[in-house]
Amino acid sequence: MISFFVCLALLIGGFAVYGRVAEKSFGPDDRKPPALTMTDGSDYVPMGTARIFLIQLLNIAGLGPIFGALAGACWGPSVFLWITLGTLLGGGVHDYMVGMMSMRHKGASVSELAGTYLGSVMKQVMRVFSVVLLVLVGVTFSTGPANLLAMLTPQVLDAKFWLVVVLIYYFIATFVPIDKVIGKIYPIFGICLIIMALGVGGSILLGGYHIPEITLSNLHPNGTPIWPVMFISVACGAISGFHATQSPLMARCLTTEKDGRKVFYGAMVAEGIIALIWAAAGVAFYNGTGGLLTALGNGQSAVVYEICFTLLGPVGAVIAMIGVIACPISSADTAYRSARLTLADWFQYDQKPVKNRLILTIPLLGVGTVLTQIDVQIIWRYFSWSNQTLAMIALWAASVYLFRKKRLYWITALPATFMSAVSCTYILMADEGLRLSIAIAYPAGLIFAALCLGTFVFTCIMGKGKHADASSAEAPYVS
Incomplete structure (x- = not known):
């Protein structure tokens, strides 16, 4: 249990300490952000910082x-260490840098940012990659809530009924102005999410459950290797490329750059705390990894329901x-909203008119509806890898940005290298994937990471980037 409290303290303290290191590395100032210079009543809408924080938290959290x-x-308490260090050194930095870069580029999506700093080829790759990833997220997070709602309602209101309701809501929320639905109800749900985490965590601590101490031993009942599978499986709880698609949404609403650390880095730390609580609850509630893995065989939604009902009672x-x-x-x-805006950036399609928003929203939701008929576990496996790959690319783009600004670029280059290997x-x-043996995959992954780092060093530090104009890093994105 001591390890749990140490990790919790590190997450809270890390926000104050390492979060400021990330902030200083970027260098926010008093310039007017796009929320004030490009207000359009749809996606560029100024909102208060506290509200934006709760929206950002809900945007990035999901079931992740x-x-x-x-x-x-399932690998044991070693996951506590990854959640803590991954959040502070990777996820928080990743979310903050992408959000702030987007603010400097008029709210540009991550695909456009990648193109600006990694080249036109990467821009095209990221455009397709981002839209596919976002649709997969929409599909994955459609069936999960529908199943959970079905558990709480009469049998006649089954998962299929709730799936239709959820998809109708997605259709509405994707194209209406961001402050009309998202800006009004998300802060309320954010409070529910925080109460839920505190309730589960408090019940585990006060209910006599045993939270084991951190060990680097592999405690997975099936012997599944920690590297790199655990780092992919945890995903949103430590670092997530999906967040890079979400930060630009709030970059279009934040009214001052100096609150970026609270919103982008802070929301990631809050998510890390939620992940830490649920990881501890899982291994403690089922008295070890064997019991947890067996319970997960009945579905993750069932595990969540059992833990909540047992620890907190019906209410x-x-x-x-x-x-x-x-x-x-x-x-x-x-x-889905991010996918719409990514397509709008891609094709330079003005999103202020309602008609234009609907033209992009309808096919996106149509594709998502079809994909909900596929086993969500299959979709999740591909999402998990593509998610972390997107984080890797976003971190390399941020590294180039910081280099051109003559800032501390190693704060992003090191986690970028790590995620390249993962x-x-x-x-x-x-x-x-390719189903190669560990003897081949492990060294190949390390070689790939070394090549990525070497390319960055040669191109930026020893190559043409050496002479880059630092001001080019703030050249506005042209839509």
């Missing part, structure tokens, strides 16, 4: 820090389940 943390807990379980349901719904609708190693050995 809950389902991902429970999956990661507490309903409150907790509302948080768990709101979490993925909030991520999915903003995923993503490459996983896709080489995974069932949905």
